Amino acid sequence: MKQLIRNAAVFVVLTYVISILLSCGYTALFRDHKSDQSKKNWTLIRKGDTLDYAAMGSSRVFHMVDVPLLNTLTGKKGMNIGTSGSSYADNYVLLVKYLERNKVGTLILNADELCFHSSSGYTYPFKDYEYMPYFFEDTINKVYKDNVPTWKYYLYTGIPLTRYIDFNEHYELGSMFWLSAKRPPCKFDTTAGTELLYNMKYKKFTPADTLFTPKDTLNVEQLDELYFHKIIKLCKSKGMKVIVITTPLFTKGIYTLANRVKFQHYLDGLIQKEKLTYINFVDMTSLQKVRYFRDMTHTNIEGTRIYTRYLATQLKVIFKEE
Amino acid sequence: MLFNSFVFLVFFCLVFVIYWFVLSNRLKLQNFFLLLASCVFYGWWDYRFLILMGLSSLFGFASGYWIERRTDPIERKLILSATIVANLLFLGFFKYYNFFASSFAELLSTAGFRVDDFTLKIILPIGISFYTFHNISYAIDVYRKELKPTGDIIAYFAFISFFPQLVAGPIMKAKDFLPQFLVRRNFNYPKAVQGLRFILWGYFKKIVIADGCGVLADGIFGSYSTQPSSVLLLGVFYFAIQIYCDFSGYTDIAIGLGKLFGFEFTLNFKTPYFSRTIPEFWRRWHISLTSWFRDYIYIPLGGNRVSKVSAFRNILIVFFLSGLWHGANWTYVVWGVLYALMYIPSIFFPDKIKLTPYIGYNRRLPSIKEGAQMIMTFVLVCIAWVFFRSVSLMEAIHYFQAIATHSFKPIDYYFFSPFRMMPLVLLLFIIEWINRGKDCQLDLSWSKGLRWGFYMFLIYLVFFSINFHKATEFIYFQF
Numbered sequence: 001m002k003q004l005i006r007n008a009a010v011f012v013v014l015t016y017v018i019s020i021l022l023s024c025g026y027t028a029l030f031r032d033h034k035s036d037q038s039k040k041n042w043t044l045i046r047k048g049d050t051l052d053y054a055a056m057g058s059s060r061v062f063h064m065v066d067v068p069l070l071n072t073l074t075g076k077k078g079m080n081i082g083t084s085g086s087s088y089a090d091n092y093v094l095l096v097k098y099l100e101r102n103k104v105g106t107l108i109l110n111a112d113e114l115c116f117h118s119s120s121g122y123t124y125p126f127k128d129y130e131y132m133p134y135f136f137e138d139t140i141n142k143v144y145k146d147n148v149p150t151w152k153y154y155l156y157t158g159i160p161l162t163r164y165i166d167f168n169e170h171y172e173l174g175s176m177f178w179l180s181a182k183r184p185p186c187k188f189d190t191t192a193g194t195e196l197l198y199n200m201k202y203k204k205f206t207p208a209d210t211l212f213t214p215k216d217t218l219n220v221e222q223l224d225e226l227y228f229h230k231i232i233k234l235c236k237s238k239g240m241k242v243i244v245i246t247t248p249l250f251t252k253g254i255y256t257l258a259n260r261v262k263f264q265h266y267l268d269g270l271i272q273k274e275k276l277t278y279i280n281f282v283d284m285t286s287l288q289k290v291r292y293f294r295d296m297t298h299t300n301i302e303g304t305r306i307y308t309r310y311l312a313t314q315l316k317v318i319f320k321e322e
Numbered sequence: 323m324l325f326n327s328f329v330f331l332v333f334f335c336l337v338f339v340i341y342w343f344v345l346s347n348r349l350k351l352q353n354f355f356l357l358l359a360s361c362v363f364y365g366w367w368d369y370r371f372l373i374l375m376g377l378s379s380l381f382g383f384a385s386g387y388w389i390e391r392r393t394d395p396i397e398r399k400l401i402l403s404a405t406i407v408a409n410l411l412f413l414g415f416f417k418y419y420n421f422f423a424s425s426f427a428e429l430l431s432t433a434g435f436r437v438d439d440f441t442l443k444i445i446l447p448i449g450i451s452f453y454t455f456h457n458i459s460y461a462i463d464v465y466r467k468e469l470k471p472t473g474d475i476i477a478y479f480a481f482i483s484f485f486p487q488l489v490a491g492p493i494m495k496a497k498d499f500l501p502q503f504l505v506r507r508n509f510n511y512p513k514a515v516q517g518l519r520f521i522l523w524g525y526f527k528k529i530v531i532a533d534g535c536g537v538l539a540d541g542i543f544g545s546y547s548t549q550p551s552s553v554l555l556l557g558v559f560y561f562a563i564q565i566y567c568d569f570s571g572y573t574d575i576a577i578g579l580g581k582l583f584g585f586e587f588t589l590n591f592k593t594p595y596f597s598r599t600i601p602e603f604w605r606r607w608h609i610s611l612t613s614w615f616r617d618y619i620y621i622p623l624g625g626n627r628v629s630k631v632s633a634f635r636n637i638l639i640v641f642f643l644s645g646l647w648h649g650a651n652w653t654y655v656v657w658g659v660l661y662a663l664m665y666i667p668s669i670f671f672p673d674k675i676k677l678t679p680y681i682g683y684n685r686r687l688p689s690i691k692e693g694a695q696m697i698m699t700f701v702l703v704c705i706a707w708v709f710f711r712s713v714s715l716m717e718a719i720h721y722f723q724a725i726a727t728h729s730f731k732p733i734d735y736y737f738f739s740p741f742r743m744m745p746l747v748l749l750l751f752i753i754e755w756i757n758r759g760k761d762c763q764l765d766l767s768w769s770k771g772l773r774w775g776f777y778m779f780l781i782y783l784v785f786f787s788i789n790f791h792k793a794t795e796f797i798y799f800q801f
Contacts (some may be wrong), residue, residue, distance in 0.1 A: 001342065005513050015778055022782065165785045172786070 008064035019021050023160035030164075030171055031088075033248025042188045043094060047101035052319075053243075056091055056231075058122065059084040064299050067110070067192040073312035074319060080193035081188050082110070085123035086156070087118035088227035089147050095231060096139055097131075099238055106241040108229060108315075111270075112249065112282060113263045116154040116228070117219040129167035135160070141207040144225060150226040170317045196301045218262040225270075232274050236311065244271055245320060246282040248252070248307055249294045279314050281307060323366040325575050326529055328790055333363065334579070341583060342509055349506050353480045356583070363485035364449070373446040378412060379482040381405075382457030384465040386471035386478075398465060405461040413454045415446060421650030447487035451647060455614060456482050460496035462618055469497040477503040486579035490572045492590040492610035495617070499587075507584030517581030519764035524574030526780045527782045529788045531750055531792050532567035534743045535560040542710060546721050551728040554721065558704045561711050563747055566595065569608070570795045588613070593758045595703070595751075596681045598695035600664040603703060611647070626669070633669050638662040648710075653718060657709040664702055680759050746783070 032045065039062065053076060055065040061082025067253045071078055081098060082088070095107075114121030126147040134140040135156060144151050145227075156163040164171045188195075235242045251260065264280075281287075284307070292303030299307055323330050337359045347353045365372050385405040392398045460478075463469035472478055481500045487493075542549055542557030549557070570688040573590035580587045588610045597603035604612050616625075621635045638659065645658020681696060686695065712718035757763045766773050 001509050001511075004509075004514055007515075014774070015781065018778060019780075081435055120372075161785075165788070168786045169789065247506065 006069065012135045019159060019161040023164065026164050026171060027133045037186060039188060039193065040083050042186055043193065044097055046098065049079060049102035051079050051102065051104045053078040053106040053108055054104045055080050055082055055108040056095060057082045058086050058115065058295060063195055063197045064247050064304050064307060065194065065311065066196060066304050067194045069305060069308045070312050071192065071317065073309065074315050076319060078192065085122040085124060086127065087122060088115060088224050088231060089126045089143055092227045092231050093131050093140055093143050095234060097134065104240055106243060107235050108243045110243055110247055111244050111267060112246050116224045117221055118224050119221060129170045132163045132171065134168065135163055152207055196304055197298055199300050218259060218266060220266060243277045243279065246280045248281045248284050248299060249286045250293045251282060251288065277318060281310065284310065324795065325572065326484055326788060336785040338582060349508065350476065351610035353477050355504055357476060357480040357483060360483040360485040360488060364483065364488060372448055374481060375453055377458055378453060379479050381408065382460050382482065383475055383478045383682050385461045385516040389461060389464050390471045401599050402461055402465040406458055409454050409458050413450060416450055418650045452489065452491050452493055453482050455493050456496065459614065460500065463495065469500065472500060472504060474504065486589060492573050492576065492588050493614050494588060494610065495614065502585050509584065513581050514624045516762060517578040519762050520574045520578030520581065522777060522780055523762065523764045524571045524578060525784050527574065528571030530783045531746055532564045532571055534746065534787060535564040538743060539564050546724050549728065551725045552730050554725045554728065557560050558708055560743065562707050565707065565797060589761055593754045595700055596696060596758055597699050598677060598681055598692055599668060599699060600661065600702060601668045602677060611644065615644060619643065630669055634666065637665045639668065652715050653709045653712050656715060656725070660706045660709065733794055
């Protein structure tokens, strides 16, 4: 038994040393060599953008803020850096990385109840697997500490290669080479990062498809609030202006009136505290029609275009004031 | 609990430490602890089925006792027959009731009778085919006086439920395996190292090769009607590799775990795809099941010491049952019968086929004749695999039709990069070829540095292929 333990110990130490080297190799390789077919990677690898504004948030920004149309209507240069199912912690990391290589004048940030209750609003609110190459950067590391289970955080810290092993389907060497062999041009280059939604082919949206049971209580998660403030703080430190918006929702199916009032009161408090500009579109009456929605929380292409026009009108005023 | 899950890793480490460091030299406690660990391992999937396994084991234990107590040969035979029938009924109910009920209903409806659906919602308990066969084996061995029945019920239960081989074998004969629970087990360093090699090679085969090929094979079989024949052929090839690596990977891990606990299992695979004939393939594929059928069915039926027609009948019975054992579907039956037909040359012309112990014996490479035989055998095996893989007989036939009629256009590798597994499959075959005469494919006669380097390489391949968020099941769990 002693011999087994001794040999196993030597083997484990050697394996560990090699794992450190491999981890460094992976970090170097995946930091800059990403497939630009996913929205997040496309945003992460961009450099040299100088923008008047960037729209950030979850899928309600990614699919509902038509940036090419907004650029035409406002005469400004903007980019959509919203990503599906992402919490503020996720948005924060993406913004930190994006601002390292790009300049932005104004951040348009989405805020609604789902953003402040991300654990139930999204299936995987902080996409830890997306940012593994940056794990050991101070700012990012703190986000990981807040957002991944403690045992995982220490495992990733102690045996760095485990963070790539844990999500090896995202860090597959082979697939990277296959993908790099022949890749279609990235669609986000022509849409400034926006992806418009068409109605579902198999089924049209009906209000009966309630995704969320109407509740009468207000659920705000501390972590979401913390990262909302961090995003604002980051923007202010970079001299950026922040405009908070609430994108339209098919509100009948989501909130009871009491809940909406409570949340609106809470959000107004945050906006006042941070002294931000706020535009609320959540229950735009002209949009509260089934034909403009794809589902409870997303407008379809028709609804998005109408909403973007309203947004442009408001933004033009704000930009003019500047 | 799956071998390729994080939970199992923690479970195994705990069991190993307690087994050797806390309970060392205390046989009864070690057996009891193994039984407990096996219950946790099995109950992790569904604890309710532990009762079923417990009852089956209790009946097996009692049957050995009853057979031993009787001296009258007729009474002994009656008890043995009752034991076998009871076990088969038990297995048959859970595994075959719906199959026979629906087949019977179909038969009646084709004859013009209208019948209501009388299938039941039965869940197939994992490993039922394996532990039922262990119980039958015990009764037969005691009946043949090849094994003295044990009075140690804990040892017997531990033998039936021993977790490394509980859900997918190897199927151990009671006379070979039960005695190992009755003698003191000492830790043996070379045996433990050998065990670790088995485990590493098993994980490589399952996680890297089988799961990788499985994704490709599933994709191709799932869309066979639109694929060119070149891709369809590749699909069969990948499935052949997948099923081999999935099953042999499991048994390699089981053998390795057994060695770490001081047990010896029967080898279950000996590089079967390097076989030169179908009989040789079956001497190298699922050896424990083949030898179980040989000892308990084929030889009692007369084996090959009868007329050639009777010998073929015996082979046909064995393969029919083997097919049925694999699953309640006509595809498995056809798969088994196909092998019986492929046996015909070796039954009727046994003198024409003389083989060395293994291919390329005492040489580095096979002769041209051996190479041709090996390829031919592999092609025949692949044809049978199409039936094994297909959901229904019609699907298998349509798959063959598609191979024959679809165009043979070059594979569009940008679509799903079907060649990406080829370097790893090649690595598998190279290592297996180098060690084709040995029990463990990782018994490499290289320098220590080179060996360790290769082991590390395999470990990293496993790490970068494993899915910790959703471990894939082993194919043979369903049997």
